[in-house]
Amino acid sequence: MLKSLPLLFFLLFFSLNAVSQNAKNNRIYEVWDSQPAPNRGKDYSVTVARGFPFDRDWETYSYPIGNGYMGANIFGRTDTERIQITEKTLTNGAPYGTGGMTNFAEIFLQFNHYNISNYKRSINLNDGTAYVSYDHKDVTYTREYFASYPDNIIAIRLSANKSSKISLTVRAEIPYLRGKDELNNSRGTITKIAKSGKINTSENQITLSGSIPSFSLNYEGQIKIINDGGQLLSNSENGTKDISIVDANTVTILIATSTNYKLNKNIFLQDSTQLKLDPKVFPHDKVSKIIKEASSKTYQELKETHLKDYQNLFSRVQLKLTKNQSTETTSSLVENYKDNATNPYLEELMFHFGRYLLIASSRKGTLPCGLQGTWSQYHVTPWSGGYWHNINIQMNYWGAFNANLAETFLPYEQYFEAYLPKAFENGSTYIKTYYPEKFNENPHKNGWCIGTGANAYSIGVPGGHSGPGTGGFTTKLFWDRFEYTQDTTYLKNIAYPALLGMSTFLSKTLEPKQEGILLVDRSFSPEQIHNGKYYETKGSTFDQGFVWETYNDLLKSAKILDLNTTFLNRVKKQIKKLDPILIGESGQIKEFREEKTYGEIGDPKHRHISHLCTIFPGTLINSNHPDWMKAASTVLNYRGNETTGWAMAHRMNIYARTKEAEKAHDVYSKFLRERTNPNLWTKHPPFQIDGNLGTMAGVAEMLIQSHEGLIELLPALPKAWKNGSFKGLMARGNFEIDLKWTNGEVTYTSVLSKIGGTCRVKYKNINRVKIKDKSGKIVPIKQLSDDVISFNTKALSKYIINF
Incomplete structure (x- = not known):
């Protein structure tokens, strides 16, 4: 008792x-x-x-x-x-x-x-x-x-x-x-x-x-x-x-x-x-x-156990975007925000609420976080409350890594390991049906695949409205988890086999076209409709892009694990023939290869911006290709922000990657005004948790980015967040970052190196800084440019960057 x-x-x-x-x-x-x-x-x-x-x-x-x-x-x-x-x-x-x-x-x-x-x-x-x-x-x-x-x-x-x-x-x-x-x-x-x-x-x-x-x-x-x-x-x-x-x-x-x-x-x-x-x-x-x-147990024992765990x-993570903590009710904050257009405290609170929801929805040994997290009052839940793989399930976990909650991704890994045998079976069926000349009796030689719809009992196959790239969209999560944690055991046992199986499948969907280009045959840009039906093509940017992303992540994994195989050599050759990004006559990233001007195929205001997934969560489109970055921004401008909740969240993250801070903040503000309930649940509509979790990732992405092999500080800081600080946000390489800024300028940064290794940091005129370790000793730095430095770190050591 x-x-x-x-x-x-x-x-x-x-x-x-x-x-x-x-x-x-x-x-x-x-x-x-x-x-x-x-x-x-x-x-x-x-x-x-x-x-x-x-x-x-x-x-x-x-x-x-x-x-x-x-x-x-x-x-x-x-x-x-x-x-x-x-x-x-x-x-x-x-x-x-x-x-x-x-x-x-x-x-x-x-x-x-x-x-x-x-x-x-x-x-x-x-x-x-x-x-x-x-x-x-x-x-x-x-x-x-x-x-x-x-x-x-x-x-x-x-x-x-x-x-x-x-x-x-x-x-x-x-x-x-x-x-x-x-x-x-x-x-x-x-x-x-x-x-x-x-x-x-x-x-x-x-x-x-x-x-x-x-x-x-x-x-x-x-x-x-x-x-x-x-x-x-x-x-x-x-x-x-x-x-x-x-x-x-x-x-x-x-x-x-x-x-x-x-x-x-x-x-x-x-x-x-x-x-x-x-x-x-x-x-x-x-x-x-x-x-x-x-x-x-006593009630207090139960609560203490809960508190320790939670x-x-x-x-x-701590995040402060304003010195002032509101005393208004949350419902009043949300209502008043519609008129004021911005309130840094509500924007801050929403970030923390997202982390709260992810912890409440996804823990080891439970099913993954679906469209409605772990809440449904329905007899029949909207869209089944399932795991939709053409963006929604991925969006649920984007913030697991940069917001320092990597453990919350474990349920999806466990779910993946359970469905993988069926995914290999589906891969064989798919290849036998559409590419019979490439079919192999050994399922592992055909690779595995997954379509959009999935739940606790079944998974889908590509087609209908989302193509093979859906699987690459999924394996990007596995690679991201490795990049943030640097766990080579995980890479060897889970991430690399997942990438290898997906790469094997994707390689069989490629067909040679003009001038030696390899294109995904039977390709789609998710849910895009043209002339009244889902538009099927060859080599949509979404599919081509995620073949590139998967191949690139596989090759990086193989290098870390010191692997070399005949198939890896084939991938090295094929990745050069994908031609994944094309710019059209309107200055846009093309959604389809046959597209000339923006919007001539499909809905020009579509909620999905699948052809931009290789800027976020992918890395193919980056600052090394300024023309692609500009073309991605052009697409966002054409597409607009009159869209669903989760689609606003995706736009927010992409604007963060294009470093358009005010546009990222504008879409976040619009999301809070139009897609946020008084209880802070967000809606598609109806309620879907991906909006909460996608914007949580977006806030972190505006403050710190690490997808280009370095840690960029405040890459998309809007004017509304003039002064602030954060502690505990994560960067790839397993670096934990604390940072303060005043009048939009960094005043303090510390880097906690969890496992050691070289740390590269980007910020304007950072070549003037000094770095000290926890004992106050000056740490040697290498100036890579006026805005980029690198320094060596030891495991579990903290480094203070003095601006």
């Missing part, structure tokens, strides 16, 4: 909420409001992005917490609190019949508190905890909510400043138990979803369990109620199954969930949906163990 800490907890609440336990970060970030979130319910008449029913209050006002396994949305109400639970492996047939996230449970805490005062609800980003506090009838009530990754539970703590004042009723619902719902999917066929479930109550526990036949999926959730003082009353009469708490001092509620889903290669290799999971496996024992172990990640 969980041990109780009586009213001492109430005093601890305020100190923990006001002062983070992390001494390194001296600014507390809160997403907060002075009113509860409204809860007007779901609207079954509204379908958004093939998902339904829509719940505007959930999307716009509720506050999310999560631990990678599951998430909760908190409304902070004082009449009846709503806590909506998502478990990432709970899936149904989705709009495509291939599986998608769905709502796990709705939990309600009925307080019947009206006529309240001094109300506040918040998420403290520094400690990953949500809070509610208010006064009612001369009593101050407080609540804490957090999702612990180490203990895999959601914990809720209810307390008051007077004893015997906690009274409420706890009930739970399994949503969408409505028999069989028929859904029209994208192929015009019918997917039937029949969800069964039951709720049982005992003296102090509510158990929800059931099955979804789409994938033979079994699920269970347990809600454990632990009271200090007072009485517990279980009610199972007249179909009502709830537990009432009367006159307690404090109440702790623990929530654990699970399913019989287990990530492994057989899930992807098995074609039958009914055989992907074992219907005889139930998660009861697993959930019971989680609850039992969590209950054996703050280890969140506290690594």
Whole structure:
């Protein structure tokens, strides 16, 4: 039984909420409001992005917490609190019949508190905890909510400043138990979803369990109620199954969930949906163990474990874009920003909120962060909440590396290792179908591939609207992780084999054309439509560019690992024949080789700017090719910023790479004005987490870049960020950077070299600086130009650059 800490907890609440336990970060970030979130319910008449029913209050006002396994949305109400639970492996047939996230449970805490005062609800980003506090009838009530990754539970703590004042009723619902719902999917066929479930109550526990036949999926959730003082009353009469708490001092509620889903290669290799999971496996024992172990700890022990784990990640980075920390509610900040056009504090807060969401959505041993992170109130989640590989899943992880959260990429690596055998199978099928003369009976000789759509149960193949370059877009993440961490074991065991397999596949898609050029045959620029259908071509810039990126990363990997093979020699020859970047008559990077003037093929204002992916996240277009950089900027100007949320985020990152600071800031500002909800969730629309995470990466990219073999300081600093500082942002080479600037000029920089090696730094007139090590000794530097220097570093040593 969980041990109780009586009213001492109430005093601890305020100190923990006001002062983070992390001494390194001296600014507390809160997403907060002075009113509860409204809860007007779901609207079954509204379908958004093939998902339904829509719940505007959930999307716009509720506050999310999560631990990678599951998430909760908190409304902070004082009449009846709503806590909506998502478990990432709970899936149904989705709009495509291939599986998608769905709502796990709705939990309600009925307080019947009206006529309240001094109300506040918040998420403290520094400690990953949500809070509610208010006064009612001369009593101050407080609540804490957090999702612990180490203990895999959601914990809720209810307390008051007077004893015997906690009274409420706890009930739970399994949503969408409505028999069989028929859904029209994208192929015009019918997917039937029949969800069964039951709720049982005992003296102090509510158990929800059931099955979804789409994938033979079994699920269970347990809600454990632990009271200090007072009485517990279980009610199972007249179909009502709830537990009432009367006159307690404090109440702790623990929530654990699970399913019989287990990530492994057989899930992807098995074609039958009914055989992907074992219907005889139930998660009861697993959930019971989680609850039992969590209950054996005090609430404070649970929270301390959560704080230690969470703050280890969140506290690594500090960023300040203004001296002034706003005292406005977050909803007011967002609303007022629409008129003021800029507010450095909101722009700063949004960056930190992105890091919070990534930590809450993607942890080792969990499924990756999908379109909606780890949150869905839907029966059918928009776009299935899946992993879309023509930009969205990549965008989710762009900021994992430069924002010092590399561990959050581990779920995608684990997912990749599970789907890889199927990807090799798909690669063989693809080559046999479209290039039969190149087919090899050995799947590894054909390479692996992946298309746009993917989820916890299946992966796609190139075609339809996105070509083979989709796989290269994906392997870029693996190379980036190596470049930032310099982990050669990872390079040897994961990144290099991934690059080799993808290069093998891409090499077979290349066909010789005029003047010795090799072009990807059957090529697309993702989702671009011309004359009413997806435009198929040969050698689109997107596909050609990612063949180049993949080949280039493979060759760099092979050099590091000291490898030399016949295939690598072939790649060395082929990479010179790709001719990936062409400039058209309008001064634009061509999207298609046959394009002459901008926009003559496809939608000139399309949300995707796939032909610019080789400037970001790729590296082919860089400052060594100023004509290409100028042409990329021309495309951005033509394309415009009237687009979806995630597409604004991509434009922001590319403007950072073209060093157009004001344009990068302008699109970020537009994103905050038009695509940001009062709870800081961002929308496509509807809500998609890629906008949050893509702009988080963009802020870091404006402040530090390292893709050209050196660390460039403040490459795209806008006028709105006149003074500021950051600590802990990462550069390739495994260098951690701290920096301060005043009036737009760098005044202080330190470099922490994690593994040693040569460090190259770029900033105007940097050849005048002096560098000292931690002992104050002058470090020799090599002047490569007026703006570039290099110096040797030792592992785990810090170097101060004195301007």
